[in-house]
Every structure is written in C-alpha cells, then in structure tokens.
Amino acid sequence: MGATSETNPPGLDLPRLGAYLQAQRPGMLSGALTGDVIAGGRSNLTYRVTDGHGRWVVRRPPLGHVLPTAHDMGREHRVVSALADTAVPVPETVLLCEDGDVIGAPFYVMEYVEGVPYRTAEELDALGPARTGGIAAAMIDTLVDLHAVDPKNVGLADFGRPEGFLERQLRRWSKQLEASRSRELPGIDTLHQRLSARIPASPEPTIVHGDYRLDNLLVDADDRITAVLDWEMSTLGDPLTDLALIITYSSAAMADTSSVSNAHTAEGYPDADEIIARYARGSGRDVSALDWYVGLAFFKLAVILEGIHYRHSKGQTVGENFDRIGDAVPRLVDGGLRYLSGS
Template sequence: MSEPVSVPGFDADAFGRWYDGVRPGELAGPVTATLIAGGKSNLTYSVTDGTSTFVVRRPPLGHVQATAHDMGREYTAMSALAASDVPVPRTLAHCTDDTVLGAPFYVMEKVAGEAYRTAGQLEPLGPDATAHLARSMVEVLARLHAVVPAEVGLGDFGRPAGFLERQVRRWGRQLEGSATRPLPDAEALLARLSGSVPPDGEPGIVHGDYRLDNLLCVAADDSPVKAVVDWEMATLGDPLTDVALLLVYDNLGHITGGGAVADASAAPGYPDRDTQLSTYVAAGGRELGDLSFHLGLAYLKIAVILEGIHHRYLAGQTVGDGFDRVGEAVEPLLAAGLDATA
C-alpha cells in the first residue's frame, strides 16, 4: 500500500485521518492527491484512496479576502440544489477546522466531464456540437434562476434587498485590499455604478461566477451539462448579474487578446450575445431590460478578481501555471466597463 503523498495546500495524511473520522470505513487506504489544473482562485484536488476518487476544494494559499473563497457557501448551495433540476455534484463532507489543511474545505463526488475553457478545446467538437453545448449552458442558467430559494432550503441564503448596491461596495472594498498599482478607471467605474444602481427586482439564486469552464460537460450527450461547480460566490439577489457576467466572460478573449483568459467564445459555432439572451429568455429565464449597469458591474467584478490573483502571483502565493499574464487583463476590463455604462 502506498504512503500518503502531499501537494501544496493539501496534507494527505491529515486529510485521511479527518475523513476517516467523519465518514468511517469509506477509505480503502491512504489517499493521494493531484492538483486539478485550470483554476486561478480556489484550489481543487482530485483525491483517491486507490479504489474510489473524489474532489476536495479549499481556498487559495495566502492573501485571502475576508468575504471571498467561502467553502461553506459552496457546500450549502450544492447540497440544497441536489433536489432541483440544476445539475450539481453530490456533496460528501465539509470541514471548518483550519488545523486539518490550514483552511476550511469540503469534499464532493468527482463528476465525469470536461471543463471547456478555450477555443482550441471546442474546435474539435465542430460548430454544431459547440452551439449545442453553449445553448445548454444558457438553459441551465435559466433553470437555476427559476428555482424558488425557499423550496430548496435556501430562503435565508442571502439578503436580496439592496443586493446591487452592496455588490458595488463589496467589489470596491475587494479592490482596496488587493490592488497592486493605481487604477484610475476603477475609481471612475465605481463612481458611475454607485450613482446608477437600479431598483431591486424579484430575487433568485445567483451563482456569482457562471461561465463555461465552471461546468463539467459531456459534449456528445443530448444534455451535455453534467454539473455546475464553483459556487463560492453564490447568494440570493438579482439573477441578471449572472447573465451579464456570462456575456462579459464571453467577451474576455476579444478584450485582452486571449492571452491570460479563456477564449472559448471564439470557437466556430459559439453563439453571439443576442442568441445567448434569446435562448435564456426562451428557456424560462428572467425578462431582460437595460443591462448596462449589470455589464459595468460584471466588468468591475472580473477586473477585481484578476487583480487579486495578480496580487497573489506577485507574492509567490499561487499554485500551478498560467498566472504570469493575469494582471494584463485588469485595465482593459475596467475600460470596457466604462464603455458599457457610458
């Protein structure tokens, strides 16, 4: 039997002892872990005892904002949505004891599927399969927004009143805590958003980071989306923030040249903005009005997230590859946010 092997942020021996305590008899032996590539925020590990395999999620190493990387939030959201028609992984255990891995974490089943991030990954599928996959992505988002929070036990999951105003303040505070350089466009965008907050609409469950590479998919299936993952920013609020964020993620490759971000939307067959929006409404999503505020907020949010990742990279606190050019995207995103709200 092999000895436990540890990777950055994951002590296999400590995890094994803890897991055997909360779910006794399930481990067939010592565990080994592999860091799953692709994430630039929370750390995700594929963990196996030689017989079964599951996934562990924990916050990044170092410089963690107080309101970010909430493992309990992810665990609660997925556990509740297991009773809905939104596909999520089955949750197994949640640990709030920092002494085990140095931070809270949770365990979930490993779902077979691909997280498509780049046009290069999608191109071999062909335009028709790519269009079908993207359409399914939008339809799943509409299904999420149709869920009544109280009916799945999430009635107290957030404070929807004043959600948009708090979002502007929150991302302003996040930027203060992670900025590595002067960002005058951030100040201008924050001021513009603060002065144009729309009234509250009917609240719903907000994923908070909905995009193609936060889905596990089997492209050849009729229903290709097998699981929605990365629920760390989920809450109750205005679902149109998810819609706007998806549109902005799809525009990232065009704004930054694709160097530091996903460019899946450049693949042949990937639908344009109008097609995405009409698919969302037809699938039972919320009615769409003027999205300029929501788009500006989405650009700000992604810029702040990437600046935080850039902060950790400069401090030597990132794990894995692909962090060296993340900071290049921040200023173009802020400029795009100003254009969207002009």
C-alpha cells in the same frame, strides 16, 4: 502534478486528510490517498484525490491573503448540497470540515463527476459548430433552471439578503479592490463611480452563481451538463448579474486574455444577442437594462483578477499563467468604461 502520502500537492496534507476522512466516514477509504491540483481554478484551490478505487474532489481557500466574506467553504458546501434534488446538476457532497487545523484551512469534499470543462476554442472546434452551439444552449438553459429554483423550497431562504443586492455588490467589490490594491489602475475608480450613479431596480431575487461560465461546467460525451462547479460567490440576488457575466466573458475586451476562456470564439458559439434572447425566452425576464449589469461584470472581473495578481505576487497562490493575469485588469477596466459609454 502527482502526489503521494509522502509528496503533497500545495496546500493539501494527504495523510492528515486521509486520517480525517477515515475518522468521519469509517470504511470510506480503502488505502492511502494520492492527489493532484486540478488546473483551471483562479481562486479557491481544487484537488482530485483517490484511494485507488474511489475518486473525490477537495476544495479549500487560497494559500494566503483570504479576504473577508470570500472563500467561505461552508457557503459553497451548503448551496451545492441544497441543489442536489433540483434540475441544476451538481456533485454529491461528502462532508464539510470547518476546522482549519486538519489541512491548514476549512475544506469540503464532494464526489468526482466525469465531464469536460470546455475552456478553449480549439476544444470546441474539434466538436464542430453544431455540437458547440448545442453545448452553449445547454449552458444558457441550465442558468435558466438555476434561476427558476425557489430558494425557500431548497432551504436557502436565508442564503443572502437580496434587498439592496446591487448596491452591496458595488460596495463589496470596491472593498475587495482596496484590500488587494498594490499598484495604480487608471480608470477603475471612474468605472465604480459611473456604476454607482445609476443602479437599476432588480427583478425578483434568485439563487445567483456569481461566476457562471462554460468552463465552470462539466459536459459529458453526449453534450449534457453533468455538473455546475465553483459556487464560492453564490448568494441570493439579482439573476441578471449571472447573465451579464456570460456576456462579459464573451466580449472583445477579454480577447487575448490568457487567464480566461476563449471558448466563445469557437464556430457555432452564439453571439451576445443570441445568448440574451435565449435566456429571456426561457426565463421570461426583462433584460432591457442589461448594459449596466455588463458594466458591473467588468468591474467585478477586474477586481477578482487584481486580487489573484496580488496573491501571486506574494507567492500565496498556485496555478498556470498567474504571472500574466494582472495584464488583463486594465483591459477590463477599459472595457467596462466603453460599455457604459455605449462604445
């Protein structure tokens, strides 16, 4: 979807953005901005903009139905900025605008980073099993690097409240579900109840990404991770929630779900046991209670996709396949229940 100063992508007024950037960063732009929506995001909106010379990325919340505590541009900007000098690859941030009058919502701007967000098995199959395995290994090792960052050393000691993190996660996603509930979802309340009945003790808290998966990473031609993207759910908390999410995205319950990546089905991509073993070796963490975390990840993904389904039904978000995204929610609920029951 192309855009000029006369034709704006949904949710982004390019002339107003250009005027703001010129005022805040004199000399940054050399001409009028053009831009388009970057496909793939399912919540916050992401745009690629250029003045014909430089390229940047703009992030803003959805067009409507913004839930409490979600879509916080300030938090995203803060964590990406804080990780700039660590082993975790992130884009360089340019500025944060919390004034909703500029383009209609708070937003932030960061440098454009080259790389491919591998989303499909077909994309990875074109590389071959050896390269696919290497990219997946780099994904896991980058997660280990993220969880090794001391929040205090990067100015994020107050980025979250790790005490009672898992209990709050359950409460948060239950509240998000209620805010987006518009239809019957058999089993989702049972899944929540079973998770609440046996919450494990968390290890030492770390920075948690909150939606860590291969298609939220950019990979260069040498199969190196050039950037970790989409930090909207990041906080301080239990690192095993990130690992569990990778396992959940790779589960049979996600098969035939057009709204998520199927990269895990490519030849050479490690299975769940291999992913868990590599993370455990690299991090030194006990992963014996991971089953519960995977059940939580199913619940979380079900709630997230139900929220997107709700916004799409109200015409409040844009993107491909949003008309079918609600079909995945019952399968996720069933997957979570089956996982917790050992089947």
